[in-house]
Amino acid sequence: MRLERLHLQGLRCISDLTLELASGFNVLLGANGAGKTSVLEAAFLLSHGRSFRSGARDALVQRGTSGLNVFSSVRHDSGVVHRLGLGREGARWDARLDGQDVPMGQLIRECAVVCFEPGSHALIAGAAEERRRFLDWGVFHVEHDFLVTWRRYQRALKQRNSLLRNGQDADERLLGPWELELARTGTLIDQWRRTYLDALQPFLREQAVLLLPELGVIELRYRPGWPEGEDLAQVLASQRARDQGRGHTTSGAHRADWSLSFELAPQREHLSRGQEKLTALICVLAQAWLDAKHRGEWPIVCLDDLASELDQAHQAAVVNSLRGTQAQVLISGTELPKVLEQTPVKMFHVEQGQLTRLL
Structure with a gap:
C-alpha cells in the first residue's frame, strides 16, 4: 500500500500543506523544528489514531487554531484506492473513509504505518x-x-x-x-x-x-x-x-x-x-x-531523523533491506543520508511548515 496524496491542516507548525508522495523513497529535509516530523506524524495518525510523540495530544493542534485535519488517499497493491480523513476539534476526533463517517477502528484498519523515531x-x-x-x-x-x-x-x-x-x-x-x-x-x-x-x-x-x-x-x-x-x-x-x-x-x-x-x-x-x-x-x-x-502488501515505513539516530553502517543496512521490498518509505532529516545519494528518491525541503519539491 502507499499514500498518494497527503494533506495537512493545523497540525503543529503546519497551517496547510499538500504533498504528492512517490511509491518508493520519499525524503523530507529541513532544519530542526521546520515541520518534517509532523508530516510523518500525520501518516502515523491515520494508522494509529494517536501520535508517536509522548504527551503530544494537546500540542498537536497548531496554536491559534481550533482543530486539525489530515487527509490522504491510500492505494492498495490490488489497485483499490480509499480516501482517508481524520479530524480533531477540541477533544473530539472524527474519522472518515471515502467521505463517510466511520469508527476510528475502521479507519485504522485501512492504513498500516510503522515508524522508527527518536522516542522508539x-x-x-x-x-x-x-x-x-x-x-x-x-x-x-x-x-x-x-x-x-x-x-x-x-x-x-x-x-x-x-x-x-x-x-x-x-x-x-x-x-x-x-x-x-x-x-x-x-x-x-x-x-x-x-x-x-x-x-x-x-x-x-x-x-x-x-x-x-x-x-x-x-x-x-x-x-x-x-x-x-x-x-x-x-x-x-x-x-x-x-x-x-x-x-x-x-x-x-x-x-x-x-x-x-x-x-x-x-x-x-x-x-x-x-x-x-x-x-x-x-x-x-x-x-x-x-x-x-x-x-500481502507492505505497510508504509516512516524513519524519522534517520541520520542522527543511526550511524552510516546501520543506515545502509536498513535502507538496503527496504530497497528490496515494495514498501513506501518516508524519511526525515537535516541532510540526505549518504546511502540514498545514488538511489532514486523524491525529495522535499520543509521550512517553517512550508514545502518545496527538490527532486
Missing part, C-alpha cells in the same frame, strides 16, 4: 504500556474481533475497579460477573497475543542478524499479566481483598508485558542506549515484515 527506544527501555500498544496494534490487524474483545475487557476492568474502590467488602455477587467477563475476554486477548508473538519471532531473528549480529541470538519473553498456567477467573477471585486494598485490579491482560534479550546481552541493562535504539528498530522492521506477509 521506549519500546525497549520504557514502561510496559508502550510494548502492549505495539503488540496490540499488530494483533488488531490480524484478528478482526480483537478491538471488540479489547473494549469488552476494558469495560469489565473499569467496573471491577469501581467496585473495588467503593469501600464495601468484596462481594461475590457484584464482582463475580465482571471477573468472569475479564477472564473470558482476557484469555482470548492472551491467546491472540501469544499467536502474534510466535509469528513475529522469525522476523525478529532476521532483523537482529542484520542490525545487531554481534549480540548473538535474540530471544523473546512474554508475561501474560497473571501467573502462567493459572485460570484468570480464579486468580481474580483469590486477589479480591488485596486488590480492594490497592483500589485496582492487579492481574489480567492489562498487566501483560514482553521483553527481548540477546545471547550476549541477557539483561536490558547490558544494552547501550544505541543498542536499545537498534533493538527497537528490529521490532519495528519485524512488525513491518510480518504485516506484509499477512496482508
